[in-house]
Amino acid sequence: MNGKTLLALIGGLAAGAAIGAYLSSEKGSKVRANLDEVLNDLGRELNGLALGGKEKFTEVANDFQAGGEVLKKQFQSTGNS
Numbered sequence: 001m002n003g004k005t006l007l008a009l010i011g012g013l014a015a016g017a018a019i020g021a022y023l024s025s026e027k028g029s030k031v032r033a034n035l036d037e038v039l040n041d042l043g044r045e046l047n048g049l050a051l052g053g054k055e056k057f058t059e060v061a062n063d064f065q066a067g068g069e070v071l072k073k074q075f076q077s078t079g080n081s
Helices: 003-023 028-077
Strands: none
Touching: 003 028
């Protein structure tokens, strides 16, 4: 999920929650409890996405570093050190 999609998702969720709370016939305390639960779930989801992105970045960085070491060895083996 790219940044724009994530931002649109968060904006849509916030707008939907605000409209739902405004139009709700439930007591305010119940609405706040439901909203708190939804926002906590969203926070956990975003945290998971961030951690997954960090892991992927680390994986790519390690692959890049390993490729650099291979190129360095190849360059040195040709006598160009």
